[in-house]
Amino acid sequence: MNHNKKALLAIFGASLLFIGSCQQGPKKDEPTEPTPEKVSPPEGIISLEESKSLYDNYTRNRVSMIEQFEMEQNPDEKFIPARFTAFTYADMKKYMAYVEQEAEAAGVEVASLRLYFANYPNKPDFPDGKKVVHPRQNSIFIVPTTMMDGKEYGFYIAADGKAKPIKDVVGSPEDGGMQEANTSKASMVPALFQNGDRSLNLNHGGSGPPPYTDF
Numbered sequence: 126m127n128h129n130k131k132a133l134l135a136i137f138g139a140s141l142l143f144i145g146s147c148q149q150g151p152k153k154d155e156p157t158e159p160t161p162e163k164v165s166p167p168e169g170i171i172s173l174e175e176s177k178s179l180y181d182n183y184t185r186n187r188v189s190m191i192e193q194f195e196m197e198q199n200p201d202e203k204f205i206p207a208r209f210t211a212f213t214y215a216d217m218k219k220y221m222a223y224v225e226q227e228a229e230a231a232g233v234e235v236a237s238l239r240l241y242f243a244n245y246p247n248k249p250d251f252p253d254g255k256k257v258v259h260p261r262q263n264s265i266f267i268v269p270t271t272m273m274d275g276k277e278y279g280f281y282i283a284a285d286g287k288a289k290p291i292k293d294v295v296g297s298p299e300d301g302g303m304q305e306a307n308t309s310k311a312s313m314v315p316a317l318f319q320n321g322d323r324s325l326n327l328n329h330g331g332s333g334p335p336p337y338t339d340f
Contacts, residue, residue, distance in 0.1 A: 180340040183208075195261060198247075205334035207262040212330040220327050224269045227325060231288040233271040239279060240265045243328070259332055266328035284321030291326075 171179075188206050195204035212220070228235050243264045245257055268279035271288055278290040 177340050180208075180338075191263070198261075204261065207259065207264065207332040207334050208338050210265050210330040210332045212327070220267075224325050227282050227323065228269070228271065228288065231282055231286060233273075233280070233288045236270045236272050236277050239268045239270055241268060255329070258329075262332060264328065264330070264332055266326050269325050279326075281325060282323040 191206040192204060195202075195206075224235055243266050245259050245262050245264055247260050248257055249260075250256055268291065270277050270279050272278075273280070273288075273290060278292060280288040281291055281294075283289045
């Protein structure tokens with residue numbers, strides 16, 4: 126009798142477990158984050174050896190010329206040429222997002238980013254009132270480009286929201302324009318961004334002379 130009771134209790138318990146598992150139903154797989162696709166190295170990646178060679182070429186062929194020029198301009202002041210310009214990774218991501226946002230709103234696609242060589246003035250302030258942190262030092266500024274009429278141009282966003290070529294405002298003798306006309310255009314620049322026009326050019330990165338370099 127006791128044996129039969131134990132058997133019945135075992136069967137009853139197993140039944141309860143089975144019913145409970147049926148009511149819970151099958152567990153759903155929890156959603157997982159998709160694995161990001163691996164990015165292949167861009168064709169422009171160069172080796173450390175080539176990087177060092179390029180850096181040393183600049184040292185031999187440019188730095189001494191810059192030092193000599195600056196010594197002639199300011200004999201009583203030692204000048205150490207800058208060797209790099211740096212933007213934080215966060216700032217570059219924000220800049221790229223801003224350029225894409227403005228280009229999309231204007232109905233154009235960004236074709237490339239041009240890095241123009243530049244030289245800071247020997248003045249305390251820029252025309253817009255910002256402080257010149259590194260007077261006389263070389264630098265770069267970045268200009269996004271787009272295709273217009275089959276040609277690639279650096280562009281800005283005009284007050285009407287359209288993308289327009291920078292050269293139409295500031296011009297240059299290389300464009301075939303006359304120097305007098307370009308001077309007239311250049312005089313328009315201070316007023317250019319007072320009426321809603323927006324520049325997409327990036328500068329004011331951090332720069333440094335040796336020994337704060339990687340090479």
